[in-house]
Amino acid sequence: MNTLLKAVKIIDPNGDHHLKTKDILIENGIISKIEDKIEIKDNIKLVEIENLHVSQGWFDSSVSFGEPGFEERETIGNGLRTAAKSGFTSVAVNPNSNPVIDSNADIGFLKAKAFGNAVDLYPVGALTVNSEGVDLAELFDMKNAGAVAFGDYQKSVSNANLIKIALQYAQNFEGLILSFPLEKKIAGKGVVNEEVASTKLGLKGIPALAEELNIARDLFILEYTGGKLHIPTISTAKSVQLIKEAKAKGLDVTCSVAIHNLVLTDDILDEFNANYKVLPPLRTKNDVEALIMGVNEGAIDFVTSDHNPIDVEHKKLEFEHALYGSIGLESAFGVLNSIFGTEKTVDLLIKGKKRFGINESGIATGNKADLSLFAPDGVYTFGPEHIQSQSKNSAFLGRKLKGVALGIYNNGQLIINGQECE
Helix, strand or coil, X not given: CCEEEEEEEEXXXXXXXXXXXXXXXXXXXXXXXXXXXXXXXXXXXXXXXCCCEEEECEEEEEECCCCCCCCCCCCHHHHHHHHHHCCEEEEEECCCCCCCCCCHHHHHHHHHHHCCCCCEEEEEECCEHHHCCCCECCHHHHHHHCCCEECCCCCCCCCXXXXXXXXXXXXXXXXXXXXXXXXXXXXXXXXXXXXXHHHHHCCCEECHHHHHHHHHHHHHHHHHHCCEEEECCCCCHHHHHHHHHHHHCCCCEEEEEEHHHHHCCHXXXXXXXXXXXXXXXXXXXXXXXXXXXXXXXCCCCEEECCECCCCHHHHCCCCCCCXXXXXXXXXXXXXXXXXXXXXXXXHHHXXXXXXXXXXXXXXXXXXXXXXXXXXXXXXXXXXHHHCCCCCCCECCCCCEEEXXXXXXXXXXXXXXXXXXXX
């Protein structure tokens, strides 16, 4: 499809057109012209939207879809449509399906299901067989099949030697190892942050120590082995400090934070709304402030929606019995834009690409058109009507957000408001 984006403001800090309003002509999926004014011609799709902004396509490093096995939560097809509507041109999909994605055949299944889509799907292979933490999975085979990283989603590996071996082995093919930070014996049967709120609510707590102890262990192992380590979704002030110190030593470590952990605190749990039951749990105001500072200082490398659809049968239960997880793709831009402003938000939404080995395509003539479309102004209340996901378990329902994602252009396809434009 040949497309003309009319009078768009470009957010591309490393490009020549940053903060300029231009017309962008896309022909056969390639940016052919960027000029002040381009004349419309026949057989060109015109996109003219008030206050339209574009940036390099956004990437989310932690997205869960149910398929295969949990299609009642989400299918790959609808999940990718949700990502497109939410402004994401690429997503890394977690292996927490049934069966767990732990072989080259499983990776091939995900790639085949996403073939031809406007959104690029990058599989994360399980680190251990069936994500059980006992034996390493087929890392090299999965890498050859298209896996971009290896980790057991929201499951920590209690065997420190397995992390050591994984980091050593993956260096042979520059593999990225993900280690979820939770010491299971310390966490016990906790379901929320261990603090004043958990005591008031009578719910068992997960101490910050459970996260920090695991991070400290993994960083010691990384210092010994070398390799590439990514710590997903940290949530405490001390975790930020530990990673900051590791980076100062020159260790090849990155980390991310889930968007809901940047905004919400455990004070919100007084209504026992299971949409707020997430892992890691919502922490304190002090932790939120430290996380935001970590993002601003660069100690935290990028953010993720940690999009995790859970069907109503497993979410609308007593708090202790509900499954962990919140959807987050649809609200990601509006939440971040409310905190950090447009330029910083865009930066956070594209920074993960390099770490996961995904090509970055700046906004320049001759480059592939890999673009996110959005309008950063305007405040609205996030409600069910804004949700494309099959499951509706959002922690941001009823909250004021600023700015909205409008769609994407990628792989020669234009998606606006969740609909493909012919």
